[in-house]
Amino acid sequence: MLWLCLHLPLLPLEVFVRGGQGRPAAVACKDRGRERVLVCNRAAETLGVSAGMRMSAAFALAPTLELHPRSDAKEARALNRLAAWSGQFSDFVSLRAPDAVLLEIRGSLRLFGGLDTLLRVVGQAADELGFKVNKGVAPTPLAACLLARTGGGVVVGEGWRRQLQKIPSAHLQQSQATLSALRDMGITTLAGCLRLPRSGLAKRFGPEFLCYLDRLLGKAAHPLARFEAPLRYAAHIALPAETVSLEALSFPLKRLLLELCGILAGRAAGVQELAVELRHSRVPGTSLAISLVAPNRDAEHLLMLVRERLDRVSLPAPVLEVGLRVDRFESLAATSGDLFGRNETAAGERFLDQLRSRLGAEAVDSVACYPEHRPERAWCTTEPGTEKTAVVMQHPVRPLWLLPRPQPLPTHRGEPCHEGALTLLEGPERIESGWWDGGDVTRDYFVACNTRGARYWVFQELRRREWFLHGIFA
Amino acid sequence: MSLDALLQSNRLWRAGEHSAQVPALPTGYRALDVLLPGGGWPDSGLVELLPARSGIGELGLLMPALARLSRGSRWIAWVAPPYLPYAPALAAAGIDLSRVLMVYPRDSRDSLWALEQALRAGTCVAVLAWPQTLDARAMRRLQLAAEAGSSVGFLFRKDAARQQPSAVQLRLQLDCPANGKNRATDTRRLSVDILKRRGGWPVGPVTLAVRPAAETEYPSISVA
Numbered sequence: 021m022l023w024l025c026l027h028l029p030l031l032p033l034e035v036f037v038r039g040g041q042g043r044p045a046a047v048a049c050k051d052r053g054r055e056r057v058l059v060c061n062r063a064a065e066t067l068g069v070s071a072g073m074r075m076s077a078a079f080a081l082a083p084t085l086e087l088h089p090r091s092d093a094k095e096a097r098a099l100n101r102l103a104a105w106s107g108q109f110s111d112f113v114s115l116r117a118p119d120a121v122l123l124e125i126r127g128s129l130r131l132f133g134g135l136d137t138l139l140r141v142v143g144q145a146a147d148e149l150g151f152k153v154n155k156g157v158a159p160t161p162l163a164a165c166l167l168a169r170t171g172g173g174v175v176v177g178e179g180w181r182r183q184l185q186k187i188p189s190a191h192l193q194q195s196q197a198t199l200s201a202l203r204d205m206g207i208t209t210l211a212g213c214l215r216l217p218r219s220g221l222a223k224r225f226g227p228e229f230l231c232y233l234d235r236l237l238g239k240a241a242h243p244l245a246r247f248e249a250p251l252r253y254a255a256h257i258a259l260p261a262e263t264v265s266l267e268a269l270s271f272p273l274k275r276l277l278l279e280l281c282g283i284l285a286g287r288a289a290g291v292q293e294l295a296v297e298l299r300h301s302r303v304p305g306t307s308l309a310i311s312l313v314a315p316n317r318d319a320e321h322l323l324m325l326v327r328e329r330l331d332r333v334s335l336p337a338p339v340l341e342v343g344l345r346v347d348r349f350e351s352l353a354a355t356s357g358d359l360f361g362r363n364e365t366a367a368g369e370r371f372l373d374q375l376r377s378r379l380g381a382e383a384v385d386s387v388a389c390y391p392e393h394r395p396e397r398a399w400c401t402t403e404p405g406t407e408k409t410a411v412v413m414q415h416p417v418r419p420l421w422l423l424p425r426p427q428p429l430p431t432h433r434g435e436p437c438h439e440g441a442l443t444l445l446e447g448p449e450r451i452e453s454g455w456w457d458g459g460d461v462t463r464d465y466f467v468a469c470n471t472r473g474a475r476y477w478v479f480q481e482l483r484r485r486e487w488f489l490h491g492i493f494a
Numbered sequence: 495m496s497l498d499a500l501l502q503s504n505r506l507w508r509a510g511e512h513s514a515q516v517p518a519l520p521t522g523y524r525a526l527d528v529l530l531p532g533g534g535w536p537d538s539g540l541v542e543l544l545p546a547r548s549g550i551g552e553l554g555l556l557m558p559a560l561a562r563l564s565r566g567s568r569w570i571a572w573v574a575p576p577y578l579p580y581a582p583a584l585a586a587a588g589i590d591l592s593r594v595l596m597v598y599p600r601d602s603r604d605s606l607w608a609l610e611q612a613l614r615a616g617t618c619v620a621v622l623a624w625p626q627t628l629d630a631r632a633m634r635r636l637q638l639a640a641e642a643g644s645s646v647g648f649l650f651r652k653d654a655a656r657q658q659p660s661a662v663q664l665r666l667q668l669d670c671p672a673n674g675k676n677r678a679t680d681t682r683r684l685s686v687d688i689l690k691r692r693g694g695w696p697v698g699p700v701t702l703a704v705r706p707a708a709e710t711e712y713p714s715i716s717v718a
Contacts, residue, residue, distance in 0.1 A: 365567070367615075367616065367617045368567070368568070368569060368617045370617075371569070371611075371612075371615045371617040371618070372595075374611060374615070375597060375608060375611065375612075378604070378607070378608075379597070379598075379599050379600070379604055379608065380600075382598075383597060383598045383599060383600070384595065384596070384597050384598075385596050385598075386591065386592070386594050386595055386596055387579060387580075387581040387584070387591060387594060387596060388581055388591055389581045389582050389585050389591070390581075395580075395582075398581070398582050399578075399580060399581035399582060400581075401596075404569070404592075404594070404595045404596075405592055405593075406592065418580055418582045418583035418586060419580060419583055420553045420554065420557075420579065420580055420583045420584065420587075421548075421553070421575075421576075421577035421578065421579065421580060422577060422578040422579075422580040423577060423578070424577070424578055439547075472546075472547060472670065473550055473669075473670025474547055474548065474549030474550055474670075475549050475550070475551070475682065476549060491580065492548055492549045492577060493549055493551065493554070493682075494548055494549055494550075494551070494552055494553035494554065494577075
């Protein structure tokens with residue numbers, strides 16, 4: 021077994037603001053009766069703010085500091101999503117609340133081409149989501165966590181236990197009381213702990229501490245609960261300022277889509293319907309539904325669709341918060357993409373998605389033949405790519421253009437006219453049908469030609485003897 | 495660049511020489527093919543068709559080529575057709591309707607967008623459109639989009655558009671032949687005047703017999 025621990029040191033802040041740039045921001049928590057800085061971003065750090073500082077001191081250094089109250093609920097949701105997202109790198113993921121995720125990666129090394137590549141890929145992907153991640157790799161889950169919490173590191177191979185022993189004991193995941201007791205005993209590293217007699221340790225710190233050390237060093241089994249990702253997705257990101265700009269909206273949406281697509285990759289799934297949710301101040305929120313022709317998990321493609329859609333919509337008010345919701349994952353096996361023909365079909369479907377996201381679903385269709393004698397019912401609209409022209413009724417000649425509804429023609433001495441007198445070239449073709457459904461027609465169709473050489477499809481309604489134009493031989 | 499390399503480049507056109515290496519798609523009309531660079535419709539770029547009026551067989555002119563293109567895997571997109579394209583007639587012309595895509599944008603701005611996307615996407619082998627107004631800049635954009643997506647765009651425009659200069663590869667004026675009044679019921683004639691072609695002087699008019707149905711002059715030619 022080989023474990024990768026992803027530790028998110030800035031998670032309490034990152035659920036509100038991501039990235040080191042921008043305005044100084046911090047999350048505060050109550051500690052020994054006083055409001056203190058729990059974490060802060062780099063912009064705040066450059067002004068001298070640091071974790072553990074009293075709020076009054078922090079505000080003195082950075083008067084513009086943006087302060088967020090800690091939200092356990094938001095952190096838990098973000099961590100759950102990150103665990104689901106980690107599923108693309110490993111088939112065993114476990115939560116390490118409140119701020120870390122464990123991945124078993126022995127089985128993934130081959131797929132990703134080695135540990136270094138895997139770590140680079142994971143790091144890059146986490147970066148794109150805007151999370152600061154410390155990575156620890158070790159043969160036991162606790163050792164991986166310990167490394168990640170001390171800033172990251174890799175211990176593998178024969179001497180991994182020895183490498184681990186240099187770690188300061190202050191980083192062990194134990195209660196404050198235990199840690200300060202160790203400090204008071206003059207023990208500063210893990211090696212120091214291990215030199216103490218086991219019975220003494222158990223007496224002083226309880227059997228849990230021994231168990232922790234055994235699991236840390238792989239001397240005792242450490243069963244972990246597998247994280248089961250839900251088959252849906254919902255997340256929101258608050259914007260730093262109200263905006264209507266497409267660029268400002270796209271950036272957080274891209275992060276959400278990347279997260280979503282990572283989760284989808286882990287579940288061998290795709291989305292066919294998603295909703296972009298925009299929250300405004302005062303007015304009700306806007307929800308934009310986007311449908312795809314086929315399940316997809318390509319973040320770039322989805323972002324393009326979302327942008328087309330946003331470009332078309334007129335927002336009732338500036339946007340405070342963007343969100344993404346998917347209620348259903350569709351199965352979508354991994355495609356190598358180079359199977360013959362598969363690529364082109366997918367490209368054709370992507371193009372349909374692109375058109376529909378901007379023009380609306382109903383603006384794109386195709387036509388098909390329908391076995392029916394009445395010309396206006398001998399065709400129907402259909403989903404593009406589905407019609408297989410198998411059964412075609414054999415008709416006499418038909419025009420390429422049909423008028424949406426027959427257009428009455430004026431007559432001159434009993435002869436129909438359309439931009440000049442019409443000469444009947446072919447016909448009549450009698451079409452008498454539809455008496456059973458109320459749409460009955462009794463018509464004689466002709467191919468007619470006017471004096472300027474244009475050919476039309478005209479008919480005479482036999483009961484009233486009126487002439488109509490129904491098609492154009494374009 | 496050496497002189498040889500320059501001569502090889504297809505950016506250079508030498509008068510009196512058909513650039514034979516232009517890949518082309520037979521139109522289905524031999525009389526027209528011999529006049530077109532490469533012997534047919536270009537396989538990417540814009541073709542401007544200026545029919546004198548609707549109903550003279552202007553769409554029928556494209557049917558043999560479209561029928562052949564519909565055997566491939568890419569779309570044939572119709573952007574904002576002015577009437578309903580009639581499925582039984584398309585099927586009778588030999589077009590595989592499963593490759594036909596109808597796009598109905600709400601306004602001319604969306605039409606232009608859809609047209610450009612269709613040309614650029616690379617997933618449409620041919621795009622048919624009836625743009626109302628199109629300035630030289632838009633035309634240039636579309637031409638580049640078509641080249642990028644290796645797609646051929648057939649633009650049907652009002653006859654008046656012939657006064658405008660344009661960046662298209664091929665520009666044809668279509669009309670009924672002056673003499674025959676189309677009285678005969680068997681064949682119908684269309685006169686094609688080549689106003690502009692890449693790699694040649696304007697020629698024409700040439701009169702073609704437009705066939706209503708699927709029979710083609712070159713049944714053996716297959717299209718990738």
